[in-house]
Amino acid sequence: xxxxxxxxxxxxxxxxxxxxxxxxxxxxxxxxxxxxxxxxxxxxxxxxxxxxxxxxxxxxxxxxxxxxxxxxxxxxxxxxxxxxxxxxxxxxxxxxxxxxxxxxxxxxxxxxxxxxxxxxxxxxxxxxxxxxxxxxxxxxxxxxxxxxxxxxxxxxxxxxxxxxxxxxxxxxxxxxxxxxxxxxxxxxxxxxxxxxxxxxxxxxxxxxxxxxxxxxxxxxxxxxxxxxxxxxxxxxxxxxxxxxxxxxxxxxxxxxxxxxxxxxxxxxxxxxxxxxxxxxxxxxxxxxxxxxxxxxxxxxxxxxxxxxxxxxxxxxxxxxxxxxxxxxxxxxxxxxxxxxxxxxxxxxxxxxxxxxxxxxxxxxxxxxxxxxxxxxxxxxxxxxxxxxxxxxxxxxxxxxxxxxxx
Ligand SMILES: Cc1cc2nc3c(=O)[nH]c(=O)nc-3n(C[C@H](O)[C@H](O)[C@H](O)COP(=O)(O)OP(=O)(O)OC[C@H]3O[C@@H](n4cnc5c(N)ncnc54)[C@H](O)[C@@H]3O)c2cc1C
Numbered sequence: 001x002x003x004x005x006x007x008x009x010x011x012x013x014x015x016x017x018x019x020x021x022x023x024x025x026x027x028x029x030x031x032x033x034x035x036x037x038x039x040x041x042x043x044x045x046x047x048x049x050x051x052x053x054x055x056x057x058x059x060x061x062x063x064x065x066x067x068x069x070x071x072x073x074x075x076x077x078x079x080x081x082x083x084x085x086x087x088x089x090x091x092x093x094x095x096x097x098x099x100x101x102x103x104x105x106x107x108x109x110x111x112x113x114x115x116x117x118x119x120x121x122x123x124x125x126x127x128x129x130x131x132x133x134x135x136x137x138x139x140x141x142x143x144x145x146x147x148x149x150x151x152x153x154x155x156x157x158x159x160x161x162x163x164x165x166x167x168x169x170x171x172x173x174x175x176x177x178x179x180x181x182x183x184x185x186x187x188x189x190x191x192x193x194x195x196x197x198x199x200x201x202x203x204x205x206x207x208x209x210x211x212x213x214x215x216x217x218x219x220x221x222x223x224x225x226x227x228x229x230x231x232x233x234x235x236x237x238x239x240x241x242x243x244x245x246x247x248x249x250x251x252x253x254x255x256x257x258x259x260x261x262x263x264x265x266x267x268x269x270x271x272x273x274x275x276x277x278x279x280x281x282x283x284x285x286x287x288x289x290x291x292x293x294x295x296x297x298x299x300x301x302x303x304x305x306x307x308x309x310x311x312x313x314x315x316x317x318x319x320x321x322x323x324x325x326x327x328x329x330x331x332x333x334x335x336x337x338x339x340x341x342x343x344x345x346x347x348x349x350x351x352x353x354x355x356x357x358x359x360x361x362x363x364x365x366x367x368x369x370x371x372x373x374x375x376x377x378x379x380x381x382x383x384x385x386x387x388x389x390x391x392x393x394x395x396x397x398x399x400x401x402x403x404x405x406x
Pocket of ligand 1: 008009010011012013014031032033034047048049050051111138139140141168169170171174175192194279297298299300306309310311312313314315
């Protein structure tokens with residue numbers, strides 16, 4: 001089949017882009033290796049996504065916020081403040097919400113709920129406009145591009161083409177690779193374990209990033225557990241891979257006790273409240289975000305380390321940057337893959353993402369270094385940061401985004 005725009009990957013960003021382009025007069029094909037049933041019932045994957053206020057506003061605009069609330073009332077937890085700690089010291093650099101001029105820095109919601117809601121929104125747009133074709137259950141195997149079109153071959157041998165091919169197929173994008181775009185990859189040599197836990201003491205909706213010695217812990221405050229009424233958090237533990245795997249397999253009670261100890265009993269007793277999931281930590285930044293008749297969005301454009309919680313936020317930003325350019329080109333009868341349009345997208349998205357990508361890489365590297373000078377530098381950086389209100393205001397603004405109150 002031939003389309004105006006072919007999107008490879010129906011993750012949350014590919015779905016959001018297709019939904020945003022619906023009704024623009026463009027025909028859209030959306031390719032996903034998993035089945036339609038897997039998209040409709042996206043399984044819990046341990047990720048709790050910290051949303052900036054800009055992303056929260058975007059989810060409302062796409063109709064995802066209401067859909068998620070209808071699926072799971074109380075699914076969005078407010079992220080009031082954030083604190084960063086180093087080593088065993090009780091000292092913390094605190095980023096309060098009022099520095100961002102909001103009553104919370106952002107919101108927390110489960111990734112699988114975003115995916116389910118995005119798929120529902122896509123189906124609704126498909127029913128309303130009839131301009132989206134879903135091609136599920138088959139992966140992109142090859143791509144050929146000429147002056148007129150991008151041609152995609154799927155694993156079953158079928159072929160499709162488009163005026164513009166958009167990669168939304170993860171940080172290890174097959175389509176990006178197939179068009180010949182390289183990427184710089186930073187393997188942090190660590191693996192993250194994520195799960196939900198309930199605990200005795202309240203978190204007061206404060207997120208923790210705790211760069212301990214030999215391990216990194218994060219606590220993302222969720223609304224209380226609906227079954228037990230206990231305080232509940234998403235817990236993120238980062239360790240070298242071989243030390244994570246025994247924890248991922250440990251019996252639940254022993255795991256709870258181990259985690260309580262890792263948190264220095266600051267939350268009291270802790271109980272495992274979900275399945276455990278592990279993710280290797282690899283940051284990826286491609287050398288180009290566009291090529292003739294080709295663009296990358298989402299993780300395919302910027303594969304962030306999760307420590308600054310910006311991967312999906314940047315993914316939505318890529319949609320907010322690219323989609324209006326495509327809609328405007330369609331409205332004016334211009335080529336959606338015009339060189340100037342793609343160059344403008346790339347310029348804007350690189351400028352918005354590269355600094356935080358590099359800062360995140362530097363933070364993650366410094367705060368996992370275990371030498372004595374590095375530990376001292378970590379402590380000094382937090383104490384200086386705590387004393388510098390303009391710096392904290394900057395961090396608060398970056399966590400919160402800049403959208404006005406909804
Ligand atoms: C532990 C963890 C915590 C995180 N926390 C946060 C956070 O707090 N805040 C935040 O903003 N971000 C966070 N992120 C990042 C966020 O999850 C990602 O940025 C987001 O999922 C990217 O969405 P995407 O649609 O671009 O890619 P993906 O979610 O990777 O989806 C890609 C899709 O493409 C499909 N696909 C892949 N290859 C092919 C192919 N060859 N053919 C067809 N289909 C293909 C896949 O099946 C998948 O459906 C976190 C990530 C992790 C791992």
